[in-house]
Amino acid sequence: MLKVNNRRFEKDGKTFFYLADTCWSAFTNISMNDWRHYLKKRKAQGYNVIQINVLRQWDASTISDGKVWEPFELVSNDGTRVYDYSKPNEEYFNHAEEMLKVMEEYDLTPGLILLWCNYIPDTWVHGMAQATNLMPYENVAGYVEMAVKRFKKYHPIYFISGDTDFPEESKAKDYYLTAYDVVKANDAEALVSAHIAGEHTDVYPDLLEKLDFFSYQSGHGRDGQQTSYSIPKEMLKKGFNKPMVDTEVCYEFMPKFSREMDERYSAKDVRKSSWQAVLAGAFGGVTYGAHGIWSWHNSGETFPPGYPYPADFHDALNFSGAMDIAYIKEKTKDLINPQPVELDGLKALKGQNKTLVYVPAARDVDLSDLDFDFSQVKAVNLENRRIYFPEVADKLAKKLDLADDYLLILA
Incomplete structure (x- = not known):
């Protein structure tokens, strides 16, 4: 099990450099054969954490074989997906457990996001037509307790939020604080953080002080890549003394979010963002992402409009940037008292x-x-x-x- 030692992680008494991949859509989109192939590849590359959205990713690719895994009973599927959150789908969560068992075989730590931004009120994503699935507050505690009791045996890291902002004058704060309390009540030794929207640092202060480490993302904005290093620098200046991780650097082959959307991030772009994050203070770790892996895209599948298509996951799994980022782990994990x-x-x-x-x-x-x-x-x-x-x-x-x-x- 992972522990925090000042601004680094430890496992079995040794420094643990958090080297993760974003595979948000694993539980809904990936066959078991492909899952094993994927995990074997990332394990061989030196990865030790896989970040997964426990619930359905709102902007994942479609599923080519027709098998649609739904976490709760579907009330409406007119293109918006409305769930009855009082009725978890046992088949879905059994399937998720089977995938976590395979991760355990490879000694990979799950980074489980409990509540992605589209399940929380008033977050940035709710201005987009295709983002729905708002979870009623009264269902939060029951869902989180059920998920934690099922998954705790696999020693995950929990993220109570996913890709979120923290709106004021909103019930969102109650969602996050309740989720945190329920996690700690049911898996007291687990590490808990919050996965923040790109280029942001703001977290509710009474939530920030509870978190075991600071998870931020420099994200995909072309004009915001300096946040890979400016965010940890800012947090250090504020006196933050727990581990920091850039849990979503720019994705390789993802378009550079801008007005034109005419360029994609290269392996070198990803390297630059990742090295600068780690050397600026986020030496707890870093998370790679490939545009085609996070949404688990097969050629011919549909993908939400707004930016160019991802690569087929077979190709994305072999992008060179994954090994570039793994090299950061090898060169930094043995640093003594890094500053x-x-x-x-x-x-x-x-x-x-x-x-x-x-x-x-x-x-x-x-x-x-x-x-x-x-x-x-x-x-x-x-x-x-x-x-x-x-x-x-x-x-x-x-x-x-x-x-x-x-x-x-x-x-």
């Missing part, structure tokens, strides 16, 4: 044993602000992970002749 620092305008993470500096584009790097002597400066090309040894003179690491971003390792 985020700014070094010549670059994001860096200083440990007692080594310091990591992310260089997004080739340039000279002034190392004179470091207050320790280093005997070696090594550079790793993050596109292909080839090793270089830049020339260093008077604590100035000279620019490498590389077109790619790279990591300086000072030891």
Whole structure:
């Protein structure tokens, strides 16, 4: 079971770098054969957490084989899906348990989102026609208790919210506080957080103080990618001293949300966002996402309008960015007492044993602000992970002749 130790996670007495993938639609969209194939792949890549929406994802892809898993009895299916929340579908939750049993075989931790934003009143998603499924408040405690009692044996992390904002003068606060209280009453040792909408930091203060770690997302806005590092920097300035995780960096192949929607995020974009998040203070971990995995898309299926189609999941599962992000875990998990620092305008993470500096584009790097002597400066090309040894003179690491971003390792 995971525990919190200051600003990092631990498991069995060892540092646990939270390396997750977003697979929001797992319980509704994935066959067991595909599920095993997917988990085997991510486990081999070094992932240790899979983030899943317990209930139906409002913007998932359709299901090609016709099998529609519904978490509650369906009252209406005129395109809006209206549930009777007093009548859980036992078949659905049995199916979810079977999937969690397979995760257990692979020693993967479930990150279970209990209440996605479309189930909560007054959140941003309710202005969109296709988002419905509002859960009556009187059903929240019963649903959460049922889910936790079923799933606690798999030692999940719980997120009481999914992709949400925190509207004032709203019943939403009661939903979240009730969900938190019910989780802790039924699985007291479990870690609990809230998955916040992209580029946001605001959480109800009385909820924030309860959370075991801070989960934010830098998200998919082209003009908001700096929040990957500005958010943890802001939280550190406020004195937040628990782990921080960017649980939704920009998804590889996802369109860059903007007026034009004419570009998609590359593996390099994802690398940059992820490295800058971790080195700026979110060294609890980071979450990768592929546009085609989170919605579990098969070619030919429909997908909610508003931005270009995702890749087929078979292709998305092989995007190179997944391994790029896994490399962050390998280079940061053994840092002793890491502290985020700014070094010549670059994001860096200083440990007692080594310091990591992310260089997004080739340039000279002034190392004179470091207050320790280093005997070696090594550079790793993050596109292909080839090793270089830049020339260093008077604590100035000279620019490498590389077109790619790279990591300086000072030891």
